[in-house]
Amino acid sequence: MANTQLKNELIAYSKHIGIDKIGFASADPFVTLKSRLEEQQNLEFQSGFEKGTLEERTKPELLLPEAKTIISIALAYPSKLKNPPQSKKGDRRGIFCRASWGEDYHHILRRKLNMLEEFLVNKVPSATSKSMVDTGELSDRAVAERAGIGWSGKNCAIITPEFGSYVYLGEMITTLDLPEDRPIFDQCGSCNKCVDACPTDALVQGGQLDSNKCIAFLTQTKELLPEKYRKKIGNRLYGCDTCQVVCPENKGKNADHHSEMIPDPEVVKPKLLPLLKLSNREFKEKFGGISGSWRGKKPIQRNAIIGLAHYKEIESLPDLYKLMHEDPRPVIRGTAAWAVAEISKNDDVYQQLLKAEQTESVAEVSVEIKNSLQKLGNGFKPLEKEMKNL
Template sequence: MNSMLETSEAAWLLLKEELRAQAFSLGVDKLGFASAEPFSQLKDVLVRHRQKGYESGFEEPDLDKRTDPSLTLATARSIISIAVAYPSKLKSPPRSEPGAYRGMLSRSAWGQDYHHVLRDRLKRVEDWLKTRVPEALIVSMVDTGVLVDRAVAERAGIGWVGRNCSVITPEWGSWVYLGELVTNIPFSPDTPVLDSCGDCTICIDACPTSALVGHGQLNAQRCISYVTQTKGMIEDDELKRKIGNRLYGCDTCQIVCPKNKGIHADHHPELTPDPELVKPLLRPLLQMTNREFKERFGSSAAAWRGKKPIQRNAVLALGNFRDVDSVPDLVRLLKTDERPEIRGSAAWSLGQIGGDAAKGALREALRRETDEALRRELKKALVRLGEMDEADKDGNDRGNTGGHHSV
C-alpha cells in the first residue's frame, strides 16, 4: 500500500474488509472497528460509579486515560476491537461428593491465561497490518490496558453491553474475551449492535449478592467474582456463604443469560480446560506450597493473585459444604497457619461444620489469639455453635474460655 498520506478512503475500506476476511485465520472470532473519539458519556458513568464506591480497585485510576484513546496514542484515528470465544462446558466434569468435595474456577480461568492468548491474537493482527501499512502506529491492549474493553467493543459493533455487564455478541453470547488495537490508520467505524436484552432481568435476579445495580452497572465490592480475587479476610458472613465453592470468579450472570443458551466454543486448543484443574479437590489445596501452586495453576488466569485467595476460598468452601472430614485440616490451619485470613476463614468454616473437635479447637484458639479481627471470627463461630452467648461475644469473653465451657 502507498504512503498513508497518499492512500484514498476507498483503499482503507478495502484494507478493512481484507482484515475482516482474515480474522478467523488470525485466530480471531469477531473483529470490529470504532472511532478513536473520547468516550465522553462513559466518563460521566465512571465518575458516578466512583462516587458510589462501586469500583473494584483493579481498574486504571485515571478516568481520562480510560476514556480518551488519544492519551494512549496521540495520533489515534480508529480502534480495532477483537473477540475470541471461549468454552462454556466441561467435558466429563469430575463430581463433587462427600469426602471429596470440589471447588470451581470460572470459565475465564479455563485453559491458558487469556491475557497471553489475546496478546498472541493482537500480535497476529498487528503483524498483518504492519506488512500492509509499514508506517502504521499501533498500541494493543487486553484487560489490563487503560481503555474499557466493553465500551470499545460496543462502539465497534462486536456486541452490546448487557444487564450482566458483559458484552453479548450475536454469535458467541458473552463467552468472549476482548482486546483492542488503537491505531493511526483511519478505518471507518462499524455500526454498533442494538441492545437485545429487552425487558429480561434474569441475570439481575440471579446475582447471588445483588451486585448488578443497573443496566451495565456493577457494584464490584459486592460481586462474588471480585470478592474471590481479594486478599485478606472477608468480613461479611453473607459473602462467605454466597461464595459457595467458587475458588476464582463467578459465572452465574452469564450461565443464566438466555443469549448464552447452547453456546459452546471449543475451537481454540489453548483455551480447552483440564477438568481436574478447573474443578479441583478442595482439601489438597489447603497444603499446597508456592511451588506446587505455580506448577499447577501458573498457566491459568486464576494465578495472578497468588495462592492465598484460592486457599482462603477453598477453606470457606469446605465450611459451605459442611464437610466433617475436613475438620482436622481446618483445625491444623487454625492452630498453625501464619496468615490471619486463613485462620479466620478456618474459624468460620469450623463454626459452620460444628462438632466437638471444632468446638474445642475454637475455644483453644480464642484463649491464645491476640488479633482482634480474628477474635471476632472465633467468637462468632462459638456463638453459632451455642458455645458462647451474644453478651459474652460483645463484651467480656470470660477469660477467653468461651464462658463456662472447658476444653
Template sequence: MNYYQLKRDIVDYAHSIGIDDIGFTSAEPFEELRPKLEEYYAKGYDSGFEVGTIDERINPKLSLPSAQSIIAIAVGYPNKLKDAPRSTKNERRGIFARASWGQDYHTLLNDRLNKLEAYIKHRVPEVECMNMVDTGVLSDRAVAERAGLGFTGRNGFVINPKLGTWTYLGEMLINLPFPSDNPIIDSCGDCTICVDRCPTGALLGEGGLNSKKCISFQTQLKGMMDVHYRKKIGNRLYGCDTCQQVCPLNKGINTTHEDIEVEPDVVKPLLIPLLRMSNREFKETYGHLAGAWRGKKPIQRNAMIALANFKDDSAIPELKKVISEDVRPMIVATAYWAIAEIEGISSIEFIERALQKETEQIVLDELNDILNTLRREQYAD
C-alpha cells in the same frame, strides 16, 4: 491507500489466527461514559482493580496521541466442561470461573493482537499502534460495543450474536483512518433473569454493577471475606458465572479453540489438597490460569469456605493442621470459621481453647465473632 480493502484483508487475516469477531471504530472520546464512570466512582461501586483516570478511560488519544481508529477483537471461550469430575461426599470440589479455563486470556489475546499488529506493519510499515487487553485504561466493553461486536446486556457483558457473553475482549489503537462499523442496536427487552439470579444483588439493572458486592470481586480479595459473602460463594474458588449461565442469549453457545485447553481436574479441583499446597505446587498446577493472578492465598481461603459450605466433616483434620502449621493469620482465622461452620455448637469448647492461645488480632477477632454466633445458636436451641 484503500482503507476499505485493507480493512477487509485484516478481517480475513484475523479470522485465520483465531479471532472470532472483529470490529472497527473511531478513536474519538467515549464521552457518553463520563457520567456513568463519575457515578460509578462516587457511589463506591469500583473494585479498585481499575486503572487510569476518567479522562484516560474515555479518551483513546491520551494513550496513543496519533490514534485515528480502534480495532476491537473478540475471542470466544468454552463454557462446557467435558468429562467434568463429580463432587462427592468426602471428595468435594471447587470451581474456577469459565474465563479462567485454559491458558491465561491475557497471554492468549496478546498473542493474537501481536500477530495482527505484525500483519498490519507488514502492509503499512510506518503504522503506529498500541494493544490493550483488560489491564489497559480503556473500557473493553465500551470499545467492543461501539465497534459493533455486540450490545451491553443487563449483566454488564457485551452480548455478541454468535458468541454470547462468553468472550475475551481486546483492542488495538491505530493511526489509520479505517471506516467504522455500526453498533448493534439491540437490548435484553423485558428479561431481568440475570439481575434476579445474582447471588448478592450486585447487578444494578441496566448493565451497571456494584463491583464490591460481586462474588467475582469477593473471591479475589486477599483479606478476610465478610461472613455474608462466605455464605454466598458456594464452592467458587475464583470468579462467578451465574449472570452468564442464566442468560437466555447464551443458550447453545460453546466456542472452542485449539489453544484453549481445558483441564477438568485443574479448573474443578479437589478442595482438601489445596489447603496446604506449597507455592511451587500452586504455580506448577494453576500458574497458567488467569485465576491465579492473586496468588494461592485467596484460593486457599475460598477452598476452606467451600468446604464449610459443603459441611464436609472429612476436612476437619486438614483444617486443624492448617491452624497448627500455617503462619498466615487470615488463613488460620478462616480455618477456625470453617470448623465452626461444619461442627456447629459442638465446636464451642475448641473455639474457647483457641481464644486462650492465639495471639494474632485478626484471629482473635474472628474467634470472638464465631463464639458469639455459636452461643446464639446454642441458646436458640
C-alpha cells in the same frame, strides 16, 4: 492502499489466525462512558483494579497520539466441561469460572493482537499502534460495543449474536483511519434474569455493577471476606458465572474450537482439601497457566475453606484445625475459625476454638474465633456420632 481495502484484508487475516470477531471503531472520546465511570466513582462501586485516570480511560488519544481507529477483537471460549469430575462427600471440589478455563486468555489475545500489529506494520510501515487486553486503560466492553462486536448486556458483559457473552475481548488503538462498523443496539429488552439471579445483588440495575458486592471480585480479594458474603460464594474458587448462565442469549452456546482454551477438569474443578496443603511452587505448577491464579494461592485457599464450610465437610475438620492453629496467615486462620463452626457444632470444635483463642494475637482473627464460639453455644453433638451419620 485504500483504507477500505486494508480493512478487508485485515478482516480476512484475522479469520486466518483464529480471531472469531473483529470490529472497527473511531478513537473519539468515550463521553457517555466517562459520565458512567464518574457515577461509579461517586457511588464507590469501583473494584480498585481499574487502571489509569478517568481521562486516560475515556480518551484514546492520550494513550496513543494521533489515534484514529480502535480495532476490537473477540475470541469465544467454552462454557461446558467434558466429563467433569463429581464432587461428593469426603471428596468435595471447587470451581473456577469459565473465563479462567484453559490457558490464560491474556496471553492468547496478546498473541493475536501482536500478529495483527505485525500485519499492519508490513502493510503500512508508518502506522503506529498500541494493544491491550483487560488490564489496559480502555474499557474493553465500551470499545467492543462501539465496534459492533456485540451489545452491552444488563449483566455488564458484551453479548454477541454468535457466541453469547462467552467471549474474551481485546483492542488495538492505531493511527490508521479505517472505516467504522455500526454498533449493535441493545437486545436485552425487558429480560431481567441476570439482575434477579445475582447472588449478592451486585447488579444494581441493568448494566450497572457494584463491584464490591460482585462475587467475581470478592473471590479475588486477599482479606477476610465479610461474613454476609461467605455463604453466597458456595464452592467458587475464582469468579462467578451466574449472570451468564441464566442469560437466554447463552443457551446452547459452547465454543470449543480453540484448543488452548480447552480446560483440564482437574485444574478448573479441583479437590478442595488438597488445595489447602499446596506450596507456592506446587500451586504455580498446577494453576499458574490459568488466569484465575493471578492473585496467588491465598485467595484460592481462603475460598477453598469457605467451600468446605458450604458443603459442611466433617472430614475436613482436622485440616482446618491445623490451619487455625498453625498457619502464619491471619486470613487463613480467621476463615478456618469461621468454617469449623459452620461445619459442625460438636464439643471437639468448641475445644479447638478455645485453644485457638488462648494463643491468637491478631485482633481480626480473635473476633472470628469469638463469633464462632458464640454461635456454638451449648448443646453439642458427639463428633463420633456425626461421623457415623455421614
